[in-house]
Amino acid sequence: MELSCKNEYALLALIELAAHYTNGDPLQIRQISAIQHIPDRYLEQLLATLRRGGLVRSLRGAKGGYVLAREPWKINLLEVMNCLEGADSQPVDRDVSAKTVESGVICDLWNEAHQAAQSVLQRYTLQDLCEKRNARRQLDIMYYI
Amino acid sequence: MELSCKNEYALLALIELAAHYTNGDPLQIRQISAIQHIPDRYLEQLLATLRRGGLVRSLRGAKGGYVLAREPWKINLLEVMNCLEGADSQPVDRDVSAKTVESGVICDLWNEAHQAAQSVLQRYTLQDLCEKRNARRQLDIMYYI
DNA sequence: GTATACTCCGGTTTACCACTAGGGTTTTGC
DNA sequence: GCAAAACCCTAGTGGTAAACCGGAGTATAC
Ligand code: FES
Ligand code: FES
Numbered sequence: 001m002e003l004s005c006k007n008e009y010a011l012l013a014l015i016e017l018a019a020h021y022t023n024g025d026p027l028q029i030r031q032i033s034a035i036q037h038i039p040d041r042y043l044e045q046l047l048a049t050l051r052r053g054g055l056v057r058s059l060r061g062a063k064g065g066y067v068l069a070r071e072p073w074k075i076n077l078l079e080v081m082n083c084l085e086g087a088d089s090q091p092v093d094r095d096v097s098a099k100t101v102e103s104g105v106i107c108d109l110w111n112e113a114h115q116a117a118q119s120v121l122q123r124y125t126l127q128d129l130c131e132k133r134n135a136r137r138q139l140d141i142m143y144y145i
Numbered sequence: 146m147e148l149s150c151k152n153e154y155a156l157l158a159l160i161e162l163a164a165h166y167t168n169g170d171p172l173q174i175r176q177i178s179a180i181q182h183i184p185d186r187y188l189e190q191l192l193a194t195l196r197r198g199g200l201v202r203s204l205r206g207a208k209g210g211y212v213l214a215r216e217p218w219k220i221n222l223l224e225v226m227n228c229l230e231g232a233d234s235q236p237v238d239r240d241v242s243a244k245t246v247e248s249g250v251i252c253d254l255w256n257e258a259h260q261a262a263q264s265v266l267q268r269y270t271l272q273d274l275c276e277k278r279n280a281r282r283q284l285d286i287m288y289y290i
Numbered sequence: 291g292t293a294t295a296c297t298c299c300g301g302t303t304t305a306c307c308a309c310t311a312g313g314g315t316t317t318t319g320c
Numbered sequence: 321g322c323a324a325a326a327c328c329c330t331a332g333t334g335g336t337a338a339a340c341c342g343g344a345g346t347a348t349a350c
Contacts, residue, residue, distance in 0.1 A: 206317020
């Protein structure tokens with residue numbers, strides 16, 4: 001029941017990209033990794049995956065970097081997870097006939113549970129994440145005083 | 146997003162135990178592993194974990210085996226998952242202060258999604274599993290004719 | 291044309307999963 | 321008693337993926 005580093009890193013990077021979206025200029029890997037303390041060479045791979053998934057666009061060369069492919073309120077978290085999940089996993093051969101009655105029942109229930117989790121993720125967009133972050137920052141400031 | 150073998154094996158074994166619960170005699174590892182095609186030495190470990198979690202009771206010696214610790218309708222699937230999950234994981238030191246605002250937000254959302262999945266699992270008991278199995282068996286027979 | 295920054299590909303280390311192995315202990319049945 | 325049947329414990333192995341690092345290549349700005 002652990003949140004993997006991969007997912008967390010990707011979401012952190014996307015939050016930064018979403019926050020800088022109104023400003024049109026791209027964010028660079030180095031900047032993101034410095035802000036969020038993510039290993040830069042690893043973040044590079046994750047952003048490449050997100051690019052292949054069509055969630056971000058990249059600008060090469062000097063003054064290059066990454067921008068969101070769509071507006072922050074048009075990208076939900078389920079898309080992000082799916083993009084990272086099925087990235088390089090080989091087509092696992094679904095041996096449908098080999099499933100017994102019992103494992104079929106279990107699989108159905110498991111899918112139902114995951115459907116519930118995924119519908120929650122589907123409801124949140126990157127903009128929601130940014131807003132939650134801002135709200136929490138305000139809270140932290142108030143506690144600090 | 147994969148259902149692990151460990152969880153599936155444990156649930157398969159528990160289904161068998163639940164089905165034989167009215168009949169008072171214990172089921173043995175060899176029997177379960179033969180019926181559900183589970184590696185016996187591996188199933189042994191899983192049943193030991195379930196025993197330590199208080200979900201099954203074991204009877205030692207010849208004519209021994211395993212029985213459910215409670216009635217099948219008093220064991221829900223969330224209990225099973227939690228029992229297997231936190232079994233032998235070392236106390237991972239929760240470095241709470243090290244979490245940034247952003248990762249805090251992400252963690253909250255992720256927990257909310259999992260809460261949704263877990264509440265689904267909490268609603269199903271072993272008896273529900275058995276009933277679903279029986280229903281599906283009936284279906285299979287009807288298709289066969 | 292050079293500095294910048296993404297892109298592609300491979301290697302490495304660590305950790306976990308699925309499973310195996312070899313002992314030990316408790317109970318039954320003779 | 322005693323051996324067989326069954327659970328109990330601890331450790332170890334092979335494969336795979338996660339997390340991360342490096343280097344050579346390529347596109348773009350100035
Ligand atoms: S285990 Fe996280 S969404 Fe299913
Ligand atoms: S990933 Fe399965 S319940 Fe969260």
